[in-house]
Amino acid sequence: MRELRTEILVIGAGPAGIAAAVSAERAGARALLVDMQSEPGGQVWRGQWDKPTNRQSRRWIAALRQSPVECRYGLRLVDFAAPGLAVFDGPDGSLRVRCERLVVATGARERLLPFPGWTLPGVFGAGGLQVLVKNGWPVAGKRVVVAGSGPLLLAAASSLRAAGAQVLLVAEQAAAADLARFAARLASHPAKLVQAAALRLRLAGVPYRSSAWVERADGDEQLRSVRLRIGRYSERLDCDALAVGFGLVPNIEIAQLLGCTLADGAVVVDEQQHSSVAGIYFAGEACGIGGVDQALIQGEIAGRAAAGSARLSFGLRRARARSERFARALDRHFTLRDELRHLAAADTVLCRCENVGYGAAQVCRSQRDARLQTRLGMGHCQGRVCGAACAFLFGWDAATPRPPLAPVPLSCFTASPTEENPQESP
Amino acid sequence: MTHDAIIVGGGIVGCAIAERLARAGLAVCLLERDVLGGAATAASMGHLVVLDDDTAELSLSAYSCARWRELAPQLPATAEYRRTGTLWIARDAAEMDEAARKRERLASAGVDGELVSPAQLALLEPALAPGLAGGLRVVADAVVYPPVAAAWLARRAVAAGAQVRCGVEVRAIGDGDVLLADGGRLRARHVIVANGCAVPELLAGVPVRKRKGHLLITTRAQPAVNHQLVELGYMQSAHGGDGESVAFNVQPRPTGQLLLGSTRQFDDLGCGVAPRLLRRLVARAQEFLPALERMTALRAWTGFRPTTPDHRPLIGAWPARPGVWLACGHEGLGVTTALGTADLLAAQLLDLPLPFDARPYAPARFAPDAELAHAG
């Protein structure tokens, strides 16, 4: 097993992690940036390493390219062998990293909620389908319904259209009044992506309906149609694909593994992005959903603070306050409606890994009770998907994940480490 | 109202007792502070095995395994009861002699075992390393998924009229009642303390200590293993000394996963997974199952065995407190022995004929004034 040493380890190379690593180096520290994807960019700048598409990504990708930050890709954090000793696993084996301070910037994932038919082939996560499309999956000419909640639906619909899909409808579950209030805020907020996407869709004539959601998906082997609730009406729509997502939830597994304090499903940090555990910082959507601007600002703050440069400039503080207002608006205006809690039938699958139905889980007392009695969340994903659904459906707290965070070869435990760069060891 | 019996703790032991007493017609109330089967019971391997370390352990575990076999047809499929049998593995001639002695001891309790030659061993378990000396096969042993079994016992208790209340913590045990964390009090003629490692929180002087264990489960599609495989050196690890020990103990899950055990240590009271112990655990298992080297680990976890100084459980009246009964300290065998424990405790409490000698488990052996308790 290889072993590396660094002063600051940054886990996650999305906007927050890139900003953290670059800022830490600028403040005079040595940083190592590790991500499980094959290149940096995270969710929003996926595939932009060689061709940035906007000013922000161009600026930060160039900064990372020029910075002496050491980067490793294709490595997933799976465990901590000791405090300050991270264990990663990848196709070429495992890597251990010893560090003095840690910045975790592992972003968020999409929330999926169960409704009859949601596991049919042809039903995708909205962000997931967007990723597939960015990676070249063919959607040209396909009839796609985009449904769920949040600005990500617009981004997904916009990408789908750009790839030649026929977007039949964007169904947003939030009420029109809430959306109007959110849109009114955009003018004063740095949510350009959302605005641009909405504009493009409007110009393309894609219908956008509020108070609208998918009640069920139908098809035999493959999705054929969806039944939508639009206001007081029910409507069937034939389609080839459904892209559905109900907002984002922070990735908190690493925080749980490290024993950091959480609140409302996100990591609690102070002014300096410092968590409740000494030497461990969090930045970006792991601390709460707030979009790319917030991720960048928090990354910058965390990187500087981890490097020992704790003073925040006036500009940074103002930018942070602004991005926080945007995050609060997101939260308020896209609150999920109660009807979504009652779409699933007793036999609708809730945990796909272990094939556990909604009805079996519903009678349990907690995520842990359900894990023990029904195996819900016991599979490969350790409840990352169904845990977020249960938090909304039943109000359950996330169960504590068990190491390793992802399946790893048993040899990962037995191999004895060899120093990869002994010249750096003290 | 006054219950006939309040049971503190909804692990496998408390649930088994609730079921037994409710079936006997008592007004029973079980109180569990978290969820059913969520503590040691959830961490456990669920190997239902006859152990013969001493005669007391032998009679309790042999009796209990027979009770599990009686219950098996009624258990829900999700309890995953399966007669895998146990294959005790000998590495050398000395351990093979031990296998023969073990067979004799098991036979004295009516449990059949057959000695297995190296060639038979290779046929029974092709994944085992070559060069092993043979073993002892006990076909009657089985495995069960403990938290589901515990919850099922609790449901049977409810069907027989018991109350089962989760999320209710007992703060203290009074005279003929228990004080709840929310300030309420519940009255009962008998209070049965079955709260596993947490007994000392309620009753000072009950000598139960936590003994930590690590387990690891692999992903599916592993090489086929047919029996629960345990090295004969296991008992030495289980009972020998207070130090840290690791023994080879592998269970095939119905899903095709392998559950690897197990470690034992007293010095670590935190619930975290210690990579150092995982390394020892995996290395030990690989000595017996070399193919593990290419396998994938899904998850590791830890749990605490409630342990007494003489490694025997405490089942019976606690002389220091009239009306208080103990059912705890089952260490690494409590899933197996929960059913025998329930029958033995019920017989004492209801003045029925004892299923087997109760004295080796009498809590009086550790009571502050043990002499007096015995005399009285």
Ligand SMILES: Cc1cc2nc3c(=O)[nH]c(=O)nc-3n(C[C@H](O)[C@H](O)[C@H](O)COP(=O)(O)OP(=O)(O)OC[C@H]3O[C@@H](n4cnc5c(N)ncnc54)[C@H](O)[C@@H]3O)c2cc1C
């Ligand atoms: C599926 C999806 C699609 C999205 N699409 C858009 C979009 O089109 N437009 C938009 O404005 N916003 C989009 N978002 C929102 C987006 O998450 C934020 O705007 C922004 O990317 C947040 O930046 P971040 O740095 O906090 O996290 P992310 O960009 O999510 O970066 C986190 C990084 O951490 C890595 N990581 C996570 N866990 C580990 C681990 N255990 N070991 C190693 N590395 C790890 C990930 O691979 C990822 O690269 C999307 C979100 C999701 C979940």
Ligand SMILES: Cc1cc2nc3c(=O)[nH]c(=O)nc-3n(C[C@H](O)[C@H](O)[C@H](O)COP(=O)(O)OP(=O)(O)OC[C@H]3O[C@@H](n4cnc5c(N)ncnc54)[C@H](O)[C@@H]3O)c2cc1C
């Ligand atoms: C790693 C490991 C592997 C094992 N493998 C096996 C095996 O293969 N076969 C086998 O037979 N045994 C095995 N065991 C042993 C077995 O798990 C235990 O002996 C058994 O589970 C003990 O059950 P219990 O009901 O006494 O305790 P627990 O399961 O710990 O239950 C006690 C309950 O009491 C509750 N409680 C505590 N305090 C209070 C309070 N004040 N008020 C209300 N409720 C309270 C707790 O929440 C808990 O649910 C293993 C144990 C470990 C740790």
